[in-house]
Amino acid sequence: MAQNAWAETALNPLKIVLDAQNPRIEVAGDADQDEIRLKLLAHEDVVKLAIGIVEFGGLMPGERIIVCKENRKYVVVEGNRRVCACQLLLKPELVPEKFKKRFPIASQELKDAIKEIKADIAPDRDAAEPTITKRHTEPGIERWRTTAKMRRASKLLEAGYDLAQIAEKLGARHSVLRASIREYRLLRYVLDLGHRVWSQNELERLTDQTLQTNPYTRFFTLAGVKEKLGLSFDEHDHVTTSLSTDVFDQYMHHIARCFFIPIPPNKKPWANTRTTSEEVFASFALKKDGLHFSGNDFVTGGGGVVTPPSGGGGVVSPSGKPASGSGRTNKPKPGAPKSAKASTFFEKLICTVDDDRLIALTDEITRIQPADFPIASAMLLRALFESALTYQVRKAGKSKELNKKSNGRDVGLQTLISFCANSQNQIFFHKRASDALDAFEKAGLKEHLDFIVHGRWIEAEAAVVETAARLLRPLIAHIVEGQDHDMEEESA
Template sequence: MKKQIVNYQDKWEENKVKVDDLNLDVNNIRLEIKHESEKEIANDLFINEDAMDILENIYENGFFPDESPIVIKENNKLVVLEGNRRVVSLKAMVHPEIAPEKYASKIKKMMEGRLPITDILVRVATSRDEAMEYLSAKHTKTTRRPWSALRRAYFYYAQKERGQAVTVLMDRYKGVDIPAYIRMFEMHNVAKSLKNIPEEIRKKIANKGVFNITTLERLYSDKYVQQKLGIDFDKTTGEVSLPINASFDKVFSKVVSDIVSGVATSRKWLSHDEDRKKYIDSVISEILEGKEIDTRTKKSASEFKAISYKKKRKSLVEKSFVCTLDAPGIGRVLWELQNLEYKSFPNAAADLLRTFLEKTLKKYLEQLNALPNPRRTGGYIYLDDVLTKMSSDLQKLSKHQIVQIIAEIKNNKWYLESINHNPDIFAVEYRVEEAWDLICPLVKFIFNECKKKVESK
């Protein structure tokens, strides 16, 4: 018996409804995060998904007959599954205030001489699952702004999270490598959960349209890389398990940061087996100083919690930082760090940061009459000397947290030093941010201790 080709026009009713009766979908796969209110969804669609362009197109050319949104009835509400950008554009023409402030006034002015569209035709899907099959065919296999690989991964994984077994999804979406998309989603989720990631890198990782998941996929699909990182994949479901410790976090943070910043690309570093082997070995050697990742304890990648990125930092060092040391030179260097456009001049910022750290440590120890002697008569006192002295003195005072920070600084200060001495190494924005974030707690401790001494007099 011949199988009937699906005709969605026959299966799904076409109804005329009021735009105000349509509800934007909080589970819209376009959105980077889940929103609780329609206002939040509208804000995201305008800022990140070009809804204003859609609105202007409708304003100039009208709402075309082939653009009927796909909706379903859930909890007595009509929820838009396909066409959220079109619907939010129509809603904003009726109620400009739902758009972000920078667009609302423009929309209001545009609509002064026009009447908005208040009723449109929609197709009512019989179920969310059936609508998902339609959306999959439309956006992952055919035309109309096809989704990126990562968006497809989120599409399929969202159904798994709603209780659909991977085997069911494989049966529903014939010809789609569902386990590969499950793997991709979970590895991206791990990348978003890493602790040793600068904020600008974290923001790009979170953006499904920007993050280069295919480069990461090429790396984590390599058997040697899997073994070195301690990654296990379930062959049937694609589900991932990996180590839960600082060594994995540091190494994988470096890998993901290299991909985002363009240091590691498929063409340059990861094209062949030997290239990938060299790359991952070099990263582990650099980050763990010859040690290996501890792979004894692992957990499911689905348990990793994504860390939300913070707002873009305007300056490297916060303006609220105040030097409490009696040293005008240090205060001047601090002021320059607070005002330097470090993103445009990362090498200057890195050089100044190292200077600031060394001067601050030396002055603090000098005020305590604890400055170490030069290694030889008439010689210099180096940064490593004052870090070692600080660590030793604070260890005696049981300041273990600061001692650990100093240990991390000593392990990572090679970067700031190599920028000065190695002609092949240069600073980049996020590494400078990392350096300051590492140094900051120690500087805060010193300034607070000096402030206490002044106030106690």
């Protein structure tokens, strides 16, 4: 639809309807406004945004929201966080009890400044989609997290669009969209088990937009997992199974609990990207009477709850028992599976951080080997290394300091390495990170990768690329796997 079909107006935030279809949050389509506000406060930094509005004395210039008219009401399709913050500043009684002490108080002057906010009126949601996509894929507007992107694609599919239409709207590849939709459906499946199996606190954790979903969704790509679960997807990419619903629900709940729900003493989920499918399934016991709670604790098939064994040591499974293979003194039983082979390149690397560049590079570098593609391997390794360091600098909040070092020029890899290796910059807290960067430089491997990237492709040698990978793999894994990686030293 032509852009001139849009209109401009100024609206009272209290008369604008917050969007239940907002991909940032997980709510039912018929969720009321109080529930939506609570979700935005809990998961989308609305308190911080409101404090910023108070400090500035209003909304920043140019911050126009986008609305469309549905059922004779204006619904905000872009700018839900801003509208929510303004609503709560204008009408403090709307602030949920648990946020009242943290939420700022607006002066009358501020209320006068935000009692009407500028809005663009889109003819409908469909017309607004390209603009919304552009805003959230470019700097300046807070980007959608992985779960929000997954949810948005899935909701468009539910609305009747086919994958080709969604791909065009979102500017994404067909294959990437399908994978994203299926990953969301796997997450949505365990969410839909609801209070039958999850406590309220657990449900809040599962709908938190900062939740790391990659370890969970990656599990279903491991060899034998889909077969064990009888898992497949129908023509609309909904989850289906050849198992009975009760058995499948128990498996899915167990897997989700392993990867998402923290257990004592370290308050982290039991499973991570290194947990094997054998370990996850070994800790599962089928309950004949189905899933149920005992208080706030999930009762496992063995009747235990999620508690570590006394004395500490070893990996604890969700049943409270040491996970198979976690004891260091246990000898393998006859006929037990052989230990997995160490990585030659990056075939086991998993990206668990919410960074599109790192996710894409990780996906590609796991598919190749230097022996077969020395040039491509070298280029991908250099790109992954540089992107990982850039991400780490940004995460440490030191991007401005780094840019000053480059005097306004593009930051080169050498500058990036030197900046990260300097302990005074506090980019890493592990000394081994600096050691790895120093070893990489001293070995002259950066120059070798530079030569290949800048045109001397014929000099790409698989053995040299593998050596560079061996030196950098612990550091890269430490960054892209969410820093649960201990930066173990790898044998030469």
